[in-house]
Amino acid sequence: MDVMDSFAGRRVPRTVTDAGLALLFTVGAFAPLGPMPPDAPALRTPDVLFVVLALLSAVPLAVHRRFPLPVLLVMAAAVAVLQARDYVPHLSGPQGTSIGPVHLAVATAVLLTALRGTPRTATVVAAAVIPVTAATEALLAPAGHRVTALLADVVLLVAAWALGRLTRARAAIRDQALERAAALERAQEANARAAVMEERARIARELHDIVAHNVSLMVVQTIAADRVQDRDGAKAHELHGTIEETGRATVTELRRLLDVLRTADETDTDPNREPPQPTVEAVPALVDSVRATGLTVDFTTTGTPAELPAGSHLTVYRVVQEALTNTLKHAGHTRTDLTLAWEPGHRRLVVRVCDDGPRADEEPSPRPPALADGGGHGLVGMRERVAAVGGSLSTGPRPGGGYCVHAVVPLPGLPAAPHDDPVQDDPVQDDPAHDDPAHRGHDLRPDLDHHLRHEGHPPHARHPRPAGR
Structure with a gap:
């Protein structure tokens, strides 16, 4: 004044x-x-x-x-x-x-x-x-x-x-x-808006991972139960029980996730209401739930497990979950190799999920109508999650059939070595259409082969094409 x-x-x-x-x-x-x-x-x-x-x-x-x-x-x-x-x-x-x-x-x-x-x-x-x-x-x-x-x-x-x-x-x-x-x-208002948008994106990814995985399991189990209803009532009853358990687990996870959407006062007075997040230790249970649908999963862990931040734990779990879910939706009851390779010498955890593609005597399970227009958020979400923890992601078809998801997550301490960087982003690799089976035939083999050679072993050496396929 x-x-x-x-x-x-x-x-x-x-x-x-x-x-x-x-x-x-x-x-x-x-x-x-x-x-x-x-x-x-x-x-x-x-x-x-x-x-x-x-x-x-x-x-x-x-x-x-x-x-x-x-x-x-x-x-x-x-x-x-x-x-x-x-x-x-x-x-x-x-x-x-x-x-x-x-x-x-x-x-x-x-x-x-x-x-x-x-x-x-x-x-x-x-x-x-x-x-x-x-x-x-x-x-x-x-x-x-x-x-x-x-x-x-x-x-x-x-x-x-x-x-x-x-x-x-x-x-x-x-x-x-x-x-x-x-x-x-x-600036504080802008930061608050950015934090809200980031939280919404995180919740959207969590919802996608939970719903896409569990609902896909329920659909596959429902189809299987319908096919064996007449000739094996006990098996159909067992599948119906599994569907019920999966549905209840889905509801529980959704409730825990939606509980995050609370008022600021509740956040201040009760900071422990954050829902627990899955870790690498939960991957075997995830594999068991997928095997119950008829998918053959060969799960291998190599190396000595190391400490991981909570974000890296969740990233590894979600990458495995999304890769197995995509295999179920697009390749049906095929064989899948899942490998968690702990490599402390390279300061990294390597996650490989490779399937053999649809079996010759079985057509891939059709995509449910409710998921038909998913827009390919799965691969985009995986890429965002891996990038957020400083890792790299490569995806693409295998030689002669099948599909591979390859993620490198750095361990605490030094970042991953320069030669561990993923191949340069390819418009096709980032294309959400990779979630659509119509686009799974597009061959990304040269990029994936180049990436795996840089990791010190020939491409697909650990997951060769099965004989006669």
């Missing part, structure tokens, strides 16, 4: 402030002076010229905000003429130093000009207006009092100018602080 722009803590219109100052100094200019010393020079009797000059020494303050420098010059000239015509006492004389209303009016005009004017205007006032006004005051003062008048006028006007510039600087600092606070608030 500017100087003299407030009263009793309330904002006062600027035009009212300027008009009030003009009225105040006008009344002061016409007010009768107190008794003068006997040796002081006699003052001229007020006349019409005095009235005009007195008005010019105060009334222009009413428009100072629009014309700061012209108003100051007019007021300073009017006061100089008032002193030259002996209508008002000099600033310094036989009566001593007396600062009258007209001198205060000029000082106020200097203060407001320094406060409201541009830096260039303030410089003109300090370098030209104040020296000229002080010199004029000294020339008009009685002999023997000129130096005193000069010093008194310089001190008065320089103090007013300095106060105006200081107030302007403080106002600028205040405005900058407010702007920084507003910018910080905007």
Whole structure:
């Protein structure tokens, strides 16, 4: 809030402030002076010229905000003429130093000009207006009092100018602080929105992984139960029980995940409500649930398991889950090799999921209508998850049939070696259409072969094409 722009803590219109100052100094200019010393020079009797000059020494303050420098010059000239015509006492004389209303009016005009004017205007006032006004005051003062008048006028006007510039600087600092606070608030809001969007994306990936996997298992089990209903009622009953268990597990996982969508107060008062996330140790149970659908999974673990961050645990689990789910949907009851290779020497965990493709005597299970337009979020989600933990992902068909998913997850400590980086992103590899069986025939073998050769072994050496296939 500017100087003299407030009263009793309330904002006062600027035009009212300027008009009030003009009225105040006008009344002061016409007010009768107190008794003068006997040796002081006699003052001229007020006349019409005095009235005009007195008005010019105060009334222009009413428009100072629009014309700061012209108003100051007019007021300073009017006061100089008032002193030259002996209508008002000099600033310094036989009566001593007396600062009258007209001198205060000029000082106020200097203060407001320094406060409201541009830096260039303030410089003109300090370098030209104040020296000229002080010199004029000294020339008009009685002999023997000129130096005193000069010093008194310089001190008065320089103090007013300095106060105006200081107030302007403080106002600028205040405005900058407010702007920084507003910018910080905007940044915090943007960060909050980004955090919300990131959480929504995470929840969307979790929902996809849970629903796509478990619902696919339920569909495959339902189809199998329907086929064996007539010839093996016990087996059909067992499959129906498995479907029920899978459905209940799906509901439980969904409830745990949706429990994340809680209010901020609940988050602050109960930080332990975050649902538990699956880890690498849960992969064998996942494999068992997939085997129950009729998919043959050869699960192998090599190397010594190492500590992994929670995010890497979840990434490995979801990659295996999505790869096995895609195999069920697109290749049916085929054979699949799953390998978790712990390689501490290379600071990495290698995940390989390779299937043999649809069997010759079996057509791939049709995709359920509800999942027909899934848009390929599975591979995109896998790639995002692996990239988020600093790893790499390669996917593509195997020579002669089948499909491979190959992920490299770095272990804590040093990042993966440069030669472990995945092949350069290929538009086809990133294409969501890879989730569609119609696109599984597009051969990515050259890229995948190149990647596996860089890992120190020939492509598909661990998963050769079965004989006769």
